[in-house]
Amino acid sequence: MSLPPKKPTFKKPAFKKAPFKKPSPGDRPIKAPKPAPDESMDNDIGLNARLGALKLIEAALDHRGGFDEAGSTAEFLKLSDSERAFARALALLVLRRLGHLDHIIHNKTQKMPPEAVRALLRIGMAQIFFMQVPDFAAVSTTVKIAERDNKTRPFKGLINAILRGLIREGGLRDVNPKKLMPDWLWQRWLQTYGEDNVAAMANVLTEEPATDLSFRNSADRDRLLEKLEGEAIGELNMRSSLRGDLRHWEAYEDGLWWVQDIAAATPVNLLGDLTGKTALDVCAAPGGKTVQLVAKGASVVAIDRSKNRLKRVEDNLKRLGMTAEIHNADAASFDDPRQFDVVLVDAPCSATGTYRRQPDVLWGSKPADVAKLADVQHRLLDALADRVAPNGDLVYCTCSLEREEGETQILAFLRRNKAFTLVKHTADQHPDIPAASIAPEGWLRLLPHQRKGGQDGFFIAHLKRNPV
Numbered sequence: 202m203s204l205p206p207k208k209p210t211f212k213k214p215a216f217k218k219a220p221f222k223k224p225s226p227g228d229r230p231i232k233a234p235k236p237a238p239d240e241s242m243d244n245d246i247g248l249n250a251r252l253g254a255l256k257l258i259e260a261a262l263d264h265r266g267g268f269d270e271a272g273s274t275a276e277f278l279k280l281s282d283s284e285r286a287f288a289r290a291l292a293l294l295v296l297r298r299l300g301h302l303d304h305i306i307h308n309k310t311q312k313m314p315p316e317a318v319r320a321l322l323r324i325g326m327a328q329i330f331f332m333q334v335p336d337f338a339a340v341s342t343t344v345k346i347a348e349r350d351n352k353t354r355p356f357k358g359l360i361n362a363i364l365r366g367l368i369r370e371g372g373l374r375d376v377n378p379k380k381l382m383p384d385w386l387w388q389r390w391l392q393t394y395g396e397d398n399v400a401a402m403a404n405v406l407t408e409e410p411a412t413d414l415s416f417r418n419s420a421d422r423d424r425l426l427e428k429l430e431g432e433a434i435g436e437l438n439m440r441s442s443l444r445g446d447l448r449h450w451e452a453y454e455d456g457l458w459w460v461q462d463i464a465a466a467t468p469v470n471l472l473g474d475l476t477g478k479t480a481l482d483v484c485a486a487p488g489g490k491t492v493q494l495v496a497k498g499a500s501v502v503a504i505d506r507s508k509n510r511l512k513r514v515e516d517n518l519k520r521l522g523m524t525a526e527i528h529n530a531d532a533a534s535f536d537d538p539r540q541f542d543v544v545l546v547d548a549p550c551s552a553t554g555t556y557r558r559q560p561d562v563l564w565g566s567k568p569a570d571v572a573k574l575a576d577v578q579h580r581l582l583d584a585l586a587d588r589v590a591p592n593g594d595l596v597y598c599t600c601s602l603e604r605e606e607g608e609t610q611i612l613a614f615l616r617r618n619k620a621f622t623l624v625k626h627t628a629d630q631h632p633d634i635p636a637a638s639i640a641p642e643g644w645l646r647l648l649p650h651q652r653k654g655g656q657d658g659f660f661i662a663h664l665k666r667n668p669v
């Protein structure tokens with residue numbers, strides 16, 4: 202088949218930068234670490250960053266959570282700030298586009314090359330197509346890394362030829378969305394959500410997610426809209442088009458806002474004013490919803506099983522000048538007889554809904570994870586039901602797109618617990634939530650493509666404990 206005329210279907214995106222601030226980890230796209238003046242492009246600085254990216258990708262593909270583990274090893278932490286930032290940015294781009302990149306490799310080779318060679322081609326292509334890295338640097342560093350290893354050395358000519366050929370072709374062609382994600386997830390979501398939805402959900406991967414912020418009050422949000430280059434997307438929420446180190450963004454030090462995807466902010470947004478009420482946040486870390494509950498006026502008890510992650514709740518509360526009672530405990534066996542006006546169960550889950558920001562969940566998750574986590578959610582719900590005061594609210598949510606962790610879980614809970622009734626939310630009550638994200642049953646099933654610019658995938662059910 203002959204190629205269409207050289208017409209790139211992809212443009213390197215232009216990003217707005219935060220005013221006059223230094224570059225930061227997570228800032229994308231990013232320049233490759235600069236070579237020292239007397240060194241050629243194959244200097245160790247550039248190579249180390251790319252080798253770091255390869256390690257992150259390998260770990261992410263190996264198992265769930267591998268990306269974060271690899272990012273906290275001593276070896277990775279030895280890299281300089283700019284090398285780490287580059288490595289993370291490159292690895293995330295590869296993971297977001299993995300299906301597409303592998304599809305290109307498949308088309309360009311007669312026989313799929315070994316995994317180590319594919320890994321190199323992926324990082325080369327991601328730099329060429331999506332990063333502000335000069336094409337020659339992307340090619341030469343990739344070939345240089347290939348030369349270092351017996352397994353990849355014989356393929357360095359092939360790598361060089363493929364990457365240069367792609368540069369000559371001038372850009373990426375669109376790809377069937379089915380190629381963008383692992384087949385098992387595509388099939389699963391196809392069954393659950395239908396073809397149009399699953400294709401749109403896959404295409405979300407091709408967009409760079411913006412940063413959403415939650416505020417203590419709408420007056421601060423409105424006042425800061427311009428400075429934070431934001432768009433109001435909820436009563437207390439903003440979508441900012443800024444990039445870069447958010448510690449330098451307006452009012453960060455004043456603790457007026459925190460980063461939180463709009464979907465993640467929605468469970469607490471559903472609750473009204475909580476002044477004078479008590480709230481139990483049982484899977485609290487890193488604390489995004491804890492601080493929302495405090496901001497709404499509740500006295501909050503926050504629990505998390507992970508000591509390390511709980512430290513982040515403490516740090517967040519401190520920065521925002523807020524307080525909560527904190528416990529490091531397993532919520533399923535938390536020995537505390539108190540009942541609360543609000544109990545929030547933001548349960549551990551497969552996190553498949555977070556794939557826009559954490560594309561590693563697509564490739565590290567396995568079908569068996571969902572069943573295991575559904576068991577944990579079941580246990581947590583049963584253990585916590587009695588902590589809800591009569592007439593109190595129980596909000597259950599997961600950042601998962603799997604029914605077993607959402608709809609099925611809540612239907613089963615309601616069958617087991619006659620003391621609870623589902624609160625039916627409607628689109629009329631919530632003009633800020635995409636109407637398609639509110640299910641006829643009254644719970645919320647937020648799909649990533651249902652909001653312009655995307656949102657995390659979430660399931661949210663709001664239950665009321667009946668009065669005695």
Ligand SMILES: C[S@@+](CC[C@H](N)C(=O)[O-])C[C@H]1O[C@@H](n2cnc3c(N)ncnc32)[C@H](O)[C@@H]1O
Pocket residue numbers: 465483484485486487488489490491504505506507510530531532533547548549550
């Ligand atoms: C989805 S995250 C919570 C996110 C958090 N609510 C927020 O908005 O920032 C799930 C949390 O549940 C915690 N967790 C898992 N199992 C738990 C258990 N049995 N008891 C308490 N916390 C648990 C994990 O450590 C993790 O921090």
